[in-house]
Amino acid sequence: MMLSDNVFPVCNYPDVVIETGQGSWVTDTQGRHYLDLNSGQFCAVAGHSSPVLRKALMRSLETIQDTHTGMLSAAALQGLKDLGEISGFANPHSILLTTGSEATEFALRYAKHLKEKDGVLALDVGYHGITHGVAGYSMSRARVRPPLPLSFAAPAPLNRDFSNPDSYDYSSELESLREIVEQNSRHIAAFILEPVISGGGMFALPPGYLYEAVKLCRENDIFVIYDECQTGVGRLGDWFSYTGGELPEPDFVVAGKSLGLGIPVSSVTANRDTVDLEKITLGHFSSHQNEGFSGLIVSECVNWIRQDDRLTYIRDAGQDFLRMLQALNHPMVNAPRGKGFMLAFDLTDDEPGGETIALGNRFVEEALKQGLLMQHCNYGRTIRILPNYNTTREEFRDFIQRLEALFNEFE
């Protein structure tokens, strides 16, 4: 770990310091350029130094940034309206927050409050944030001390036949879920899940499993929360994973990352048709909830994606990107997969562990030398690619060429 430069040592930072960013590229303090395949940390979806974000921030500086938490601004109200529209819910009610962790905490806080139950069900390899509570419902739950009580983990159905999302026989995972729910429904307030498990290996949940899970939860008085911090706001070529009609609607949807275009803005939207908000007696009072700046950024983000028909572009270009990955036909490109601008491949078929971490780290280091900013997940086995929504086919071809040069380093 780097212990210099006053940095709290929480990551293995590389010996590269970024100075500026423009579109899909960032430049380091030595003047070297890197193609950023992950739109920052999957957030800067209009690209770096985006005119869309600049417009929202300038409007915020000229009008309103921060309001008394107990008051609303016109900017926040407009952002909430725009967010409600893209949620696809007939009767949406939302709150704007900052990080994804804050938003998942909020959704669970109110799910527990409304159901008057204290337990949470999640998938064993899910990820919902880094704060104490949601980390206790994520794949790192074992590292939370003391362990959270009433944290239930169901085995995730990990469909490895990526060409056929509903081909997987999820009956054993569904049976485990049923057992947990039936034995503990008096405790479980909510089932929180990522429609595409990201950190746990980039697996889309089989739609059939999700329909059964939502039905089971409804029958057992349990809310379903989709954590769409990664999949939401255009990433899959739709506003959310379910707005194209392929998945059942949840009771709450959480957004983050892309919603803020690179600035910390997140949200929770309740589906008022299934969530009785009249029952709320619990207040929530945090410094940056429903801020003017958040509302302005959300509105600009939604307007930009809409006016530009970005969703269609993400769907079409995403398919082309996937085809380019598939055409690589290299032993280090296993199971290329994904939808829209959320793509991945496995470096190896080996089980995730110490060796895959070493391989993933080396891959990312070599990528940096080739001018590529890349990230691994799933203990180094899987490479995630979540580019900004303006990434061009030309830039993706450039990436493929650099990837080929990178593979030569492993020969």
Ligand SMILES: Cc1ncc(COP(=O)(O)O)c(C=O)c1O
């Ligand atoms: C699915 C999901 N949920 C929640 C979070 C937490 O968001 P944040 O890091 O903004 O707190 C993340 C972050 O990676 C995420 O991918």
